[in-house]
Amino acid sequence: MTPARSAVVWGIRYGLPGLAIRTAARRGDLIARAAADPSAMDDPARLYADLRALGPLGGNRLVGATARHGVVNSILRDDAFRADPGGAPTQWLNKVMLAAIDPRALGPVDAPSLLAIEPPQHNRIRRLVTHAFTPRAIAGYTDTIREIANGLLDRVAARGGQFDLVDDYAAKLPVTVIARIMGIPAEQHDQLLGIGNDAAMTLDPALTWRDFRAADAAIRRAGVMLDEHIANVRRRPGDDLLGELVMISEDGDRLTDTELRVNTLLLLGAGFETTVNLIGNAVALLLEHPDQLAGLLADADGWPNAVEEVLRFDSPVQMTVRVAQRTTEVAGQTVKAGRGVILHLAAANRDPDVFADPDCFDVTRPEARLHLAFSAGIHYCLGAQLARLEAAIALETLFARFPELATTAPPTRRRTRVLHGFERFPVAAAARVRTAERQ
Numbered sequence: 001m002t003p004a005r006s007a008v009v010w011g012i013r014y015g016l017p018g019l020a021i022r023t024a025a026r027r028g029d030l031i032a033r034a035a036a037d038p039s040a041m042d043d044p045a046r047l048y049a050d051l052r053a054l055g056p057l058g059g060n061r062l063v064g065a066t067a068r069h070g071v072v073n074s075i076l077r078d079d080a081f082r083a084d085p086g087g088a089p090t091q092w093l094n095k096v097m098l099a100a101i102d103p104r105a106l107g108p109v110d111a112p113s114l115l116a117i118e119p120p121q122h123n124r125i126r127r128l129v130t131h132a133f134t135p136r137a138i139a140g141y142t143d144t145i146r147e148i149a150n151g152l153l154d155r156v157a158a159r160g161g162q163f164d165l166v167d168d169y170a171a172k173l174p175v176t177v178i179a180r181i182m183g184i185p186a187e188q189h190d191q192l193l194g195i196g197n198d199a200a201m202t203l204d205p206a207l208t209w210r211d212f213r214a215a216d217a218a219i220r221r222a223g224v225m226l227d228e229h230i231a232n233v234r235r236r237p238g239d240d241l242l243g244e245l246v247m248i249s250e251d252g253d254r255l256t257d258t259e260l261r262v263n264t265l266l267l268l269g270a271g272f273e274t275t276v277n278l279i280g281n282a283v284a285l286l287l288e289h290p291d292q293l294a295g296l297l298a299d300a301d302g303w304p305n306a307v308e309e310v311l312r313f314d315s316p317v318q319m320t321v322r323v324a325q326r327t328t329e330v331a332g333q334t335v336k337a338g339r340g341v342i343l344h345l346a347a348a349n350r351d352p353d354v355f356a357d358p359d360c361f362d363v364t365r366p367e368a369r370l371h372l373a374f375s376a377g378i379h380y381c382l383g384a385q386l387a388r389l390e391a392a393i394a395l396e397t398l399f400a401r402f403p404e405l406a407t408t409a410p411p412t413r414r415r416t417r418v419l420h421g422f423e424r425f426p427v428a429a430a431a432r433v434r435t436a437e438r439q
C-alpha cells in the first residue's frame with residue numbers, strides 16, 4: 001500500500017476513532033477507558049463491576065456498551081447486529097476505506113475473513129472449514145498435542161528448567177498445533193509467531209500509526225508466505241486442512257484465492273494469539289491458588305472444568321463489537337442503525353446474575369461453562385474445542401512434569417486491550433533450579 005493509502009485506512013479505522021476514544025478516556029469516560037487504556041485493567045473486578053453498573057445498555061456519543069451476560073448473549077445471537085470489527089463509524093467512510101485498502105494487505109479481521117462477513121457468504125465459508133474442527137476431528141489431535149507439549153518441555157528441561165512460560169511453551173504449543181493442522185512447514189513456525197504478535201494489535205480500536213505500520217508489514221509478509229504455500233499446495237495438495245480447502249475450492253463451490261488467504265491467516269492468528277493467553281492466564285491463576293492446583297494434580301479429570309473457569313475468570317478475548325444493521329430495540333432502548341455496541345465478554349463472565357460469587361476463582365465451579373469467552377451466535381469461536389483440548393493437555397503435562405513450577409520474576413502483561421494475556425512469564429521448573437542459580 002502506498003503511504004497515502006495506508007494513512008487513509010489507518011486514519012478512518014484507527015486514527016479518528018482512536019483520537020475520539022483517547023480524548024473521552026482522558027475526560028474519564030468509562031467506556032473509552034475500558035476500550036483503550038491498559039491501566040483500566042489494573043483492577044479487573046472493579047472495572048467489570050463499573051461497566052455492569054452502566055445498566056443493561058450504556059453508551060456515550062460514540063458507541064454503546066454492555067457488560068450484562070443476558071444482553072451480551074442476546075446481541076450476539078441477534079441478526080439485527082453484524083460483526084465487522086473493522087467497521088468505520090459511518091457507511092461512507094467505510095466505503096472510502098474499503099476503496100483504499102490494498103487486497104494484499106487484508107488482515108485476519110478484514111472481509112472476507114469469517115469474523116467480518118455475514119450470511120450467506122459466512123455460512124458458505126464456515127461450512128467449508130468446519131469439518132476440520134468437529135469434535136471427532138479435534139479428538140484425533142490429542143496424541144499430537146501431547147507429543148508437542150512433551151517435546152517443548154524436554155527442551156526446557158535439557159536447558160536446566162529455567163524458561164519463559166510464554167515464549168518457550170504457551171506460544172509455541174498452539175502455533176505448532178495449528179501449523180501442523182494447516183500443513184505449514186516447521187521452519188516457518190517462528191516466522192508465524194512474529195507475524196502474529198504484530199498483527200494481533202489490529203484488534204485494538206485505538207491502534208497507533210507506528211503499530212499499524214508494523215501490523216500492515218507483518219500481514220503483507222504473511223500474505224507472501226501464504227500465497228507461496230497455497231500455490232505449492234495447489235500443485236501437490238497434502239493430507240492437511242489447507243490441502244482439503246484447496247481441493248474443496250476446486251469442486252464447484254470455489255474459495256477464491258483471497259478468501260483462502262485471509263481465512264488461513266485468521267485460523268493461524270486465532271489459533272495461537274488467543275490460546276497462548278489462556279495457557280499463560282491459567283498458569284498464573286493456578287500458581288496463585290496452590291490448593292486448587294494440588295486438587296487438579298490429585299485428580300486429572302478436573303482439568304477441563306479448570307480450563308472453563310480460567311476462560312470465565314480471566315478471559316483471553318475481553319470484548320468484541322457489533323454494529324446495528326437496522327434500528328432495533330435492546331433492553332428496552334432504541335439502538336439506531338449504524339450504531340456500534342461494545343460487548344464486554346470478560347465483564348459479562350463476572351455477572352452475579354449467572355455466576356455465584358463471580359470474583360472468586362474456583363476450578364470446581366459447576367456453572368463455569370456458561371461463560372461467553374468464545375462469543376455466541378453465528379461467530380461462535382470455530383476453534384473452541386481445539387483451544388479447550390490444547391489448554392487442558394498443556395496444563396496437565398506442564399504440572400505433571402514440573403509440579404514445583406514457580407515464577408522467578410513477576411510476569412508482565414501484554415499491552416493490548418482486546419487480547420488479554422502475558423508477554424513475559426519467567427519461571428523455573430523446580431525450586432532446586434532456582435536455588436542453584438542464586439548460589
Ligand code: HEM
Binds near residue numbers: 270274
Ligand atoms: C482460548 C482460545 C480462544 C479464544 C478465547 C477465542 C475466542 C474467540 C471469540 C471471542 C470469537 C468471536 C469473536 C466475535 O464474536 O466477534 C472467535 C472466533 C473465531 N475463532 Fe476463536 N478463540 C480461541 C481459539 C481459537 C482457535 C484455536 C481457533 C482455530 C484454530 C480459533 C478460530 C476462530 C475462528 C475461525 C473464528 C471466527 C468464527 C466466525 O466468525 O465464524 N479460535 N474466537
